[in-house]
Amino acid sequence: MVKYLGDFASLLKLNLRCDSRVVRISKPDDRFVVTDQHGNQFFSRVVIVATGVPYQYVPPISGINYAELYSRVSIDPKDFVGQRVLIIGKGNSAFETAENLIPAASLIHLASRHPLQMAWKSHYVGHLRAVNNELLDTYLLKGQNALVDAKIERIQRANGQLCVSYGYAHADAEIEEILYDRIILCAGFRWDHSIFDDTCRPLTAIDDRYPAQTSEWESVNIPGLYFAGTLMHMRDFKKKQSGFIHGFRYNVKMLHTLLELKYEGRPLFHRSIPATPEAITDAIIKRVNVTSALWQQTGYMCDLIVAHRGQAEVEYYEDLTVDYVQDNFAKEEHYYTITLEFGQERIDAAPDVFQVSRPHKNDVSQAHMSTGIHPIVRRYDGGRLLRVHHVIEDFASEWREQVHVRPLAELMAGEFSMGMSPSGASSARKAALVS
Numbered sequence: 001m002v003k004y005l006g007d008f009a010s011l012l013k014l015n016l017r018c019d020s021r022v023v024r025i026s027k028p029d030d031r032f033v034v035t036d037q038h039g040n041q042f043f044s045r046v047v048i049v050a051t052g053v054p055y056q057y058v059p060p061i062s063g064i065n066y067a068e069l070y071s072r073v074s075i076d077p078k079d080f081v082g083q084r085v086l087i088i089g090k091g092n093s094a095f096e097t098a099e100n101l102i103p104a105a106s107l108i109h110l111a112s113r114h115p116l117q118m119a120w121k122s123h124y125v126g127h128l129r130a131v132n133n134e135l136l137d138t139y140l141l142k143g144q145n146a147l148v149d150a151k152i153e154r155i156q157r158a159n160g161q162l163c164v165s166y167g168y169a170h171a172d173a174e175i176e177e178i179l180y181d182r183i184i185l186c187a188g189f190r191w192d193h194s195i196f197d198d199t200c201r202p203l204t205a206i207d208d209r210y211p212a213q214t215s216e217w218e219s220v221n222i223p224g225l226y227f228a229g230t231l232m233h234m235r236d237f238k239k240k241q242s243g244f245i246h247g248f249r250y251n252v253k254m255l256h257t258l259l260e261l262k263y264e265g266r267p268l269f270h271r272s273i274p275a276t277p278e279a280i281t282d283a284i285i286k287r288v289n290v291t292s293a294l295w296q297q298t299g300y301m302c303d304l305i306v307a308h309r310g311q312a313e314v315e316y317y318e319d320l321t322v323d324y325v326q327d328n329f330a331k332e333e334h335y336y337t338i339t340l341e342f343g344q345e346r347i348d349a350a351p352d353v354f355q356v357s358r359p360h361k362n363d364v365s366q367a368h369m370s371t372g373i374h375p376i377v378r379r380y381d382g383g384r385l386l387r388v389h390h391v392i393e394d395f396a397s398e399w400r401e402q403v404h405v406r407p408l409a410e411l412m413a414g415e416f417s418m419g420m421s422p423s424g425a426s427s428a429r430k431a432a433l434v435s
């Protein structure tokens with residue numbers, strides 16, 4: 001990884017400076033002043049902060065000082081032989097830590113207030129991934145280890161052990177005390193805002209976890225201050241994948257184009273395609289079968305088609321966030337977003353994720369009941385949603401058959417036969433509202 005990054009930097013002749021810890025960012029006038037630990041100062045109109053989430057969150061529990069931080073605790077199972085271990089947290093870090101200790105510890109409990117959520121059901125990769133879930137067998141099949149849904153009231157020393165008082169979430173508020181030898185804290189991470197001085201202190205969001213950001217990942221109160229990497233997750237916290245390289249790589253690419261637009265006047269890249277139903281349908285079908293951004297950032301990133309009255313071509317934009325489109329294109333009379341989405345509401349409502357009913361593959365009238373990932377085209381006018389069209393799901397996630405293409409072509413034929421003449425735009429709107 002290090003060699004790859006080195007090669008990448010030298011190939012692209014990146015202007016990098018290592019051994020530079022930023023200790024202060026200020027904005028005394030219209031420029032930022034960034035100061036490193038050696039006292040070097042850098043001046044800039046724009047600053048992008050991509051410092052990750054380096055601090056472990058320590059919840060305000062009486063006696064939490066007895067817990068060891070996940071980032072510092074020994075990872076040698078031999079140090080836990082025969083011990084009773086409590087892990088605070090039920091995320092991937094907690095499960096990964098637990099899995100490492102299963103052969104050594106006499107008992108492992110994972111405790112937090114909220115029930116476990118599986119990534120395979122929620123489609124959020126911050127929930128528990130199958131690769132880390134071996135402990136569940138040792139709980140539900142073997143009864144050695146356990147998950148505890150409870151509020152930890154306090155932790156106290158008791159005869160060389162640690163006594164934890166729980167208020168159970170699912171047992172009529174039963175209170176119980178359990179003894180452990182070790183407690184490991186895996187309760188998530190926070191960003192570091194200590195580098196900002198009073199001249200440019202960004203507002204924060206989600207319990208101080210992230211900087212508060214606009215749909216352009218710019219600070220809501222400090223113009224010119226942007227955020228990249230996992231810090232972008234403020235905009236889709238616990239819903240989509242911007243907390244992970246998996247997702248934020250697409251946001252970073254989009255941020256780059258936004259900065260070019262705002263600071264260098266380079267228009268957002270788009271293709272022009274003929275304003276005909278055939279060309280538009282073809283463009284959508286081609287894209288949904290190859291896009292990576294819409295596939296990884298389901299419902300968060302979209303393609304955008306903007307049609308202008310009386311013009312023979314429409315504009316086709318790729319890989320923008322839905323938030324950004326709603327903030328910046330809402331004045332347009334005729335535009336479409338194209339996303340790939342799961343039928344998440346129906347999946348959430350199903351008692352068993354492996355028994356979710358789905359429509360017959362040829363029953364396009366039930367396309368909106370699709371639960372697997374599938375394209376959704378939304379038609380807007382002035383920020384108002386007029387239509388939602390689902391392209392029926394496909395077992396192989398390839399939407400090229402007539403059941404996928406024809407209904408979309410019919411929709412576009414309706415829209416463009418009456419919608420694109422100067423006099424026809426408002427009648428299209430009226431027709432759409434009526435339907």
Ligand SMILES: Cc1cc2nc3c(=O)[nH]c(=O)nc-3n(C[C@H](O)[C@H](O)[C@H](O)COP(=O)(O)OP(=O)(O)OC[C@H]3O[C@@H](n4cnc5c(N)ncnc54)[C@H](O)[C@@H]3O)c2cc1C
Nearest residue numbers: 020021022023050051052053228229230231243244245246
């Ligand atoms: C166990 C684990 C497994 C994961 N697995 C996956 C996975 O499979 N797929 C996936 O997509 N994601 C995964 N992630 C998440 C992914 O690693 C992070 O989302 C990603 O590394 C965040 O990148 P970033 O650049 O935003 O922050 P970081 O990688 O944290 O980089 C921040 C950088 O900023 C530097 N920095 C901080 N403060 C300062 C300062 N004041 N001055 C100068 N430099 C500073 C740091 O030294 C660091 O180099 C995993 C995370 C963990 C913990």
